[in-house]
Amino acid sequence: MVRPLAKAGRKTPYRNMSALTVPSTLVIPTCDKCGNEWIDPKTAEALDEALQGAYADELHKRLEAALVKILASADVSQRRLEQVLGLSVGYLSRVRAKRGDASAQLVSALALIAEDPKRRLSALDHVWQPDV
Secondary structure, eight states: OEEEEOOTTOEEEETTEEEEEOOTTOOEEEETTTOOBOOOHHHHHHHHHHHHHHHHHHHHHHHHHHHHHHHHHSOOOHHHHHHHHTOOTTHHHHHHTTSSOOOHHHHHHHHHHHHSHHHHHHHHHHHHSOOO
């Protein structure tokens, strides 16, 4: 029998993330016998709505971790990082303060830079410097 079930510990792929935690309060129709979840259009809409906040939180967490690593190891200012990435003045401060949302593209770029900040920032400088 399929019954509405809310439980902790469920994960699901969402957008570009392979496993995002489903809020434990979200009710999803689930088979008593096999545990399969029944995602009908109404449940899919509720799931998407519930995951939007969790996704934004995860993006913010990853953005903050990458920024901390870049700013600590590359001896670069946040403003300089904004310039290299083509962002407006103060954008990273606003996003860090949750007065704006981080995009998956920005988080991806920062995560790649964070792997080797000095080398990757130097490479970006090279991309944006006019040929002499």
